Structure formats: C-alpha cells, structure tokens
Amino acid sequence: MSAQSPFIQIKAVSRVFNGCNGVHDLSIDIPRGSFVVLLGPSGCGKSTTLRLIAGLETADQGTIAIDGKDVTNMPPSRRGLSMVFQSYALFPHLSVAENIIFGLKVRKTGKEEIRTRLDDALSVTGLAGYEDRKPAELSGGQRQRVALARAIVAGHPLCLMDEPLSNLDAKLRHSVRRDIRELQQRLGITVVYVTHDQTEAMSMADIVILMKDGRIEQAGNPADLYLKPATSFAAGFVGSPPMALIPASALPGDVIPAGLDMTKLTFGIRPEDLVLTTSADQSAWSIAATVTGSEFLGAETFVSVAIPGTEGATARLPGQVHIAPGTKVSLSWAGAAAHWFDGEDGHRLEPAMPRQTAQEPNTSIETDTAIPSL
Amino acid sequence: MNDMARLQKQRLALYGWMLVAPALALMSLFAFYPAIATLWHSLFTRGTTRRPSVFAGFDNYGDLFADPTFWTVAWNNIIYAGITIPVSIIFALIMALWANAHIPARSFVRSAYFTPTILPMIAAANLWLFFYTPDLGVIDQITGFFGASPTNWLGQPETALASVIMVTIWKEAGFFMIFYLAALQTIPPDLREAARIEGAGRWTYTRRVLLPLLMPTTIFVFVNAMINSVKLIDHLFILTKGGPNNASKLILYWIWEMAFSYFDSPHAAAMTILVLLTLGLVAVIQFRLVEKRTHYR
Numbered sequence: 159m160s161a162q163s164p165f166i167q168i169k170a171v172s173r174v175f176n177g178c179n180g181v182h183d184l185s186i187d188i189p190r191g192s193f194v195v196l197l198g199p200s201g202c203g204k205s206t207t208l209r210l211i212a213g214l215e216t217a218d219q220g221t222i223a224i225d226g227k228d229v230t231n232m233p234p235s236r237r238g239l240s241m242v243f244q245s246y247a248l249f250p251h252l253s254v255a256e257n258i259i260f261g262l263k264v265r266k267t268g269k270e271e272i273r274t275r276l277d278d279a280l281s282v283t284g285l286a287g288y289e290d291r292k293p294a295e296l297s298g299g300q301r302q303r304v305a306l307a308r309a310i311v312a313g314h315p316l317c318l319m320d321e322p323l324s325n326l327d328a329k330l331r332h333s334v335r336r337d338i339r340e341l342q343q344r345l346g347i348t349v350v351y352v353t354h355d356q357t358e359a360m361s362m363a364d365i366v367i368l369m370k371d372g373r374i375e376q377a378g379n380p381a382d383l384y385l386k387p388a389t390s391f392a393a394g395f396v397g398s399p400p401m402a403l404i405p406a407s408a409l410p411g412d413v414i415p416a417g418l419d420m421t422k423l424t425f426g427i428r429p430e431d432l433v434l435t436t437s438a439d440q441s442a443w444s445i446a447a448t449v450t451g452s453e454f455l456g457a458e459t460f461v462s463v464a465i466p467g468t469e470g471a472t473a474r475l476p477g478q479v480h481i482a483p484g485t486k487v488s489l490s491w492a493g494a495a496a497h498w499f500d501g502e503d504g505h506r507l508e509p510a511m512p513r514q515t516a517q518e519p520n521t522s523i524e525t526d527t528a529i530p531s532l
Numbered sequence: 533m534n535d536m537a538r539l540q541k542q543r544l545a546l547y548g549w550m551l552v553a554p555a556l557a558l559m560s561l562f563a564f565y566p567a568i569a570t571l572w573h574s575l576f577t578r579g580t581t582r583r584p585s586v587f588a589g590f591d592n593y594g595d596l597f598a599d600p601t602f603w604t605v606a607w608n609n610i611i612y613a614g615i616t617i618p619v620s621i622i623f624a625l626i627m628a629l630w631a632n633a634h635i636p637a638r639s640f641v642r643s644a645y646f647t648p649t650i651l652p653m654i655a656a657a658n659l660w661l662f663f664y665t666p667d668l669g670v671i672d673q674i675t676g677f678f679g680a681s682p683t684n685w686l687g688q689p690e691t692a693l694a695s696v697i698m699v700t701i702w703k704e705a706g707f708f709m710i711f712y713l714a715a716l717q718t719i720p721p722d723l724r725e726a727a728r729i730e731g732a733g734r735w736t737y738t739r740r741v742l743l744p745l746l747m748p749t750t751i752f753v754f755v756n757a758m759i760n761s762v763k764l765i766d767h768l769f770i771l772t773k774g775g776p777n778n779a780s781k782l783i784l785y786w787i788w789e790m791a792f793s794y795f796d797s798p799h800a801a802a803m804t805i806l807v808l809l810t811l812g813l814v815a816v817i818q819f820r821l822v823e824k825r826t827h828y829r
Binding site (some may be wrong): 212213214233234235239240241243244245247248249250251260261264265308312 | 720722723725726727728729730731732736740741744745747
C-alpha cells in the first residue's frame with residue numbers, strides 16, 4: 159500500500175433494494191485517521207453506505223477496499239473494523255465486561271490480553287466499576303459508552319458509527335460528541351460516522367459527505383459545505399436555521415448578477431447575512447417582508463419573515479431584538495453573501511462579475527462588498 | 533393527611549382482593565378443594581355395600597408401592613417425559629429458527645409446522661394408527677420398499693412406547709415452535725449484526741446470544757412439556773390402551789383405569805396425590821435452580 163492511497167476506497171459502488179433507496183454509483187476516498195461524517199436526510203443511502211463498508215450489505219456493483227485490500231466480498235469479521243449501532247446492539251444477557259470482550263473471546267484472544275484490553279477500554283470510556291452490570295441496569299449514556307468500549311477494545315483501525323447519539327438527550331449528546339472526537343484523535347483511528355444531524359456533522363467531521371437519494375451531493379470539510387454549498391439542497395440542509403432559498407423572481411431585478419438567467423434562478427442567503435431595517439424606504443436592492451415571529455435564544459434572536467411569493471426566510475440578529483409580528487421590514491445583504499443556484503438542477507452558479515451593490519444601511523458588512531463574490 | 537394515606541392504602545388493598553376474588557373463587561372450587569378432597573379420599577378404603585369405607589391411613593399408598601404395575605407405569609412415564617420433552621423442544625427450536633429465516637414460502641413452512649397442533653389429539657392418533665398399521669401402514673410401506681419385514685409397531689412391547697412417544701413429539705413440536713418463533717421475532721436483528729462484526733459465526737451467535745436470550749421461552753416450553761407429559765394421554769386410548777402388557781401405559785391412563793374401569797377410586801386418589809406431589813417438587817426445583825440462571829428482559 160502506498161502512502162498516498164486512501165484508507166478506504168469505494169469505487170463505483172451500487173446497491174439497490176427493491177425499487178427504492180440504496181446507493182447508486184458511489185465513489186468515496188477516505189484518508190487514514192480522518193473523521194468522516196455521512197450526512198443526509200433519512201433514506202438518502204448513508205446507512206447503506208456504512209453497512210456496505212461494514213460488510214453487512216454486499217455491493218451489487220463496484221469495489222470496496224480497506225487499507226489497500228479488496229474487501230468487497232469479505233465477511234465483516236475479516237475487514238478489521240468495529241461498529242457502534244444506533245440501538246447500541248448490546249447483548250442484554252451479558253454483563254458490561256462480557257459485552258465488551260465478546261469479540262475478543264470469539265477470536266480466542268489470550269486471557270491476559272483480554273484483561274488488559276478490557277481494563278484499557280473501561281478506563282478510556284469511564285466505565286470502570288460497572289463491569290458486572292447488565293445493560294438494562296445502565297443509563298442511556300452509559301450504554302452508549304459500553305457500545306463505544308466494545309468498538310475500541312479490539313484496536314481495529316476503523317470504527318463505523320451509525321447515528322450513535324440519536325438516543326441520547328440533547329445535553330449528553332453535546333458532551334459525548336466531544337468525547338468521541340477526542341477518542342478518535344487520541345487513538346488515531348479512522349471513523350466513518352452516519353448522522354442526519356447537521357450540527358453533529360459540522361462539529362465533529364474532518365470531511366462531511368452530504369448524500370441525497372443514494373448519491374453524493376457534496377463532499378468537503380465543514381467550512382466548504384457551509385460557505386460554498388454546491389447545490390441548493392446542500393445549502394438548505396447544512397446550517398441551522400437553514401439558508402433561505404428564494405426564487406429570483408421575487409427579488410428586485412437590480413440584485414441579480416449579470417449573466418444569470420433570472421427566470422430559473424434561486425437565491426440563497428444565510429440567516430446571519432440578512433440585514434433587517436424597519437425604515438419604510440425601500441431601496442432598489444432590498445426586498446420587502448413582514449415579520450411573522452421571533453425566537454429569543456439568549457445570545458441571538460431568530461426573526462422569521464414572510465416574503466410574498468416565497469417560503470419566507472429567517473434572520474439571525476445578535477442579542478435581544480424586539481420586533482412585533484406584522485411589522486413591515488426590508489431585507490438587504492452584502493453582495494458577497496449571496497449564493498446563486500440554478501433553479502432547475504440546483505447547482506451552484508458563480509456570477510461572472512462580483513456586484514458592488516447591495517446597499518448597506520448598517521456599516522459592518524459594508525466592507526464585505528469589496529470582497530469578490532464567492 | 534395521615535388518615536387519608538391510610539384510607540388510600542386500605543382502599544388499594546380492597547381493590548387487590550376484589551381483583552383476585554374471581555380467580556380465587558374458581559381456583560378454590562375447581563383446584564384447591566378437589567385436591568384436598570382427593571387427599572382425604574385417598575386415606576380411606578374402598579367402600580362397598582357390604583364393607584363400608586373406613587379410615588386406612590397410608591395403606592393405599594403402601595398398596596401402590598407394592599404393586600409392580602406402579603413401577604412399570606412410573607418408569608414408562610419417566611422414559612416418556614425424558615424423551616418427549618427434550619426432543620420436542622429441540623425440534624421446536626430448529627423449526628422456529630428455520631421458519632424465522634428469510635426463506636421462500638415462509639408462511640407455508642410455518643403453517644405446515646403448526647398443523648399438527650390444530651388437530652385434536654384423537655384425530656392425530658387415528659392418523660398415526662394408520663401410519664403404524666402393520667403391512668398396510670405408511671411406515672411399513674416405506675420400510676417394506678427397502679425389504680424390511682412388516683412390524684406391528686403398536687402391538688409389541690418393544691416398540692409400543694416408542695411409537696406413542698413419536699406421536700407426542702410430532703404433535704407438540706409445532707406448538708412449541710410458535711413460542712420460539714414469537715421469541716425469535718423480539719430479538720433485534722442488530723444483535724446478529726453486532727455479533728457478525730465481532731467475528732461470531734452462525735454457531736457462536738446461536739450458542740452465546742440466541743440460546744441465552746431464548747432461555748425464558750425454553751423454561752416456559754419446558755414447564756408446558758412437563759405438564760403435557762403427565763396429562764396428555766388421549767392418544768393412548770386410540771393407539772394402545774396402555775398395552776401390550778402395560779408396555780405403553782402412562783400414569784394418568786393408569787389412574788383413569790383404576791378409577792373408572794376397576795372403580796377403585798381410593799387407590800386412584802392416592803396415585804393422583806403422588807403425581808401432584810411430584811409435579812409440585814419439580815416445579816419448586818425449576819423455579820429455584822433454573823430461573824436464577826435465566827435472563828429476563
């Protein structure tokens with residue numbers, strides 16, 4: 159294996175179930191030691207992809223190689239990987255310790271080694287003292303850690319995780335997210351992680367692979383996905399609250415960049431890039447909207463607005479903002495903050511010329527107009 | 533406040549008794565009272581018009597132990613239970629594993645396995661009577677095809693009990709399969725996949741995960757098979773009537789014979805009490821020993 163070749167190489171893999179779902183002609187390269195998140199809505203094929211890597215599904219077409227070895231037709235046990243299931247899949251009749259060393263025992267590892275590995279795994283996951291409990295006697299978070307301990311105890315270089323946090327409450331989820339990321343970096347293992355939660359993906363991943371309908375929508379680091387979404391789907395899926403997607407026909411003609419066909423064009427704008435002004439004067443570069451509600455979240459306030467002919471938008475304003483529902487506002491943005499997508503296939507469009515427009519009532523973003531548009 | 537709490541407690545206790553009452557009344561009438569009456573009855577001699585029944589202490593029990601038929605019948609029943617219970621459980625498990633797998637015509641396989649259970653035991657026995665008929669029966673037709681001489685399966689002491697055992701297993705395995713099938717379907721497929729990832733093969737998974745998880749079902753089925761091995765004797769009436777020479781006679785059939793053929797109800801009562809005691813003892817052992825080692829979810 160050469161140093162350049164990726165740790166996991168999925169080449170043109172298809173796996174189609176009767177009629178629906180599955181993955182189509184999928185190719186992914188995953189570098190060694192990286193944390194890769196497969197992100198997407200349910201039914202997008204992300205779990206199928208994970209199960210294909212695990213060997214729980216067999217590819218109809220294409221090849222999968224792990225560590226330079228073609229594993230396409232190998233059973234899971236010979237692929238040198240471990241997996242954390244969404245349900246944790248702990249054996250309910252076995253104690254925590256027995257659960258963790260299940261695989262080691264199956265592989266007939268020596269007693270001494272099992273002992274040391276078990277102690278390691280227990281201390282790493284903070285489960286020391288719980289060895290003799292049954293899974294039913296543990297809390298959700300503890301069960302999750304048992305599943306994690308079982309995954310790392312064998313020392314496999316690859317760990318697959320299938321929505322491991324979806325059964326935890328929000329607060330725990332946040333801390334476990336950090337623990338998993340830290341563990342992955344400490345052990346230097348490669349993790350392929352499936353989730354539908356974009357926050358998880360953004361906060362943990364080295365590489366996010368966004369999937370839709372069994373195909374890759376966009377792959378890249380979290381910043382790429384956020385700042386330069388490749389499609390309108392990626393734009394709407396990543397980020398919370400999501401990017402507002404507005405048909406260009408609802409915009410004043412002046413803001414449409416030159417060279418773009420405004421009849422089939424979608425305009426996208428992140429909530430934090432929207433500027434709200436209550437002044438009645440409408441400039442040529444702003445759109446009229448009506449406030450429909452606001453959510454105060456402490457450090458910021460989300461203000462949702464209705465724009466005629468669209469599904470509306472959300473603006474993220476710092477601090478506490480009081481705007482009564484029904485207030486007429488005008489929305490504007492820095493030209494560079496605008497994203498343009500093809501209205502039909504959703505692909506990102508790069509306007510030929512950066513526009514030096516978008517009138518700014520507030521100062522700070524004014525300077526952004528100097529930056530060439532993405 | 534304190535009064536209120538006490539009142540509530542009393543009311544809950546009342547509810548409890550009210551809920552138990554119907555079952556308690558019926559059980560007393562049809563189980564507890566008959567058991568005690570039987571015990572009482574077994575302590576008296578058989579009354580005739582000339583010699584009225586008198587208290588005899590444990591004489592009836594002594595008579596039973598002195599009767600060689602008692603030992604034959606008890607031994608028969610031990611063999612009968614010792615074979616039908618494990619064999620039908622094993623068959624049930626194997627059939628359930630198969631019927632639970634993703635195979636074509638799964639529902640056909642399931643209903644085929646379950647059919648013997650739907651048949652009344654008498655009908656099943658008649659069916660098997662035909663199978664066992666010397667020379668003309670299905671079994672002899674098949675063995676005859678390979679050149680074996682006709683066998684009177686039910687008519688000779690060496691094969692009579694085995695033939696009866698065969699029918700019971702055929703009848704019971706399908707019934708127990710349903711319980712295993714239900715239990716198998718509650719086991720999440722994730723466990724199977726987790727075991728596969730950990731490198732466990734089919735056999736390791738079955739031994740280390742599946743069988744322990746099926747243990748509660750196994751106990752349930754075991755208790756049922758136990759009970760049936762004592763109480764299921766319908767087929768004896770059709771197949772062998774306990775013969776030849778008591779070779780296939782089981783305890784309950786013998787009790788029935790004593791009570792209703794020979795009208796010796798005190799001895800029948802004594803035998804019934806012995807059966808009750810034995811079953812009670814076995815139940816205690818089961819609960820004490822086996823349950824401790826079982827994982828209930």
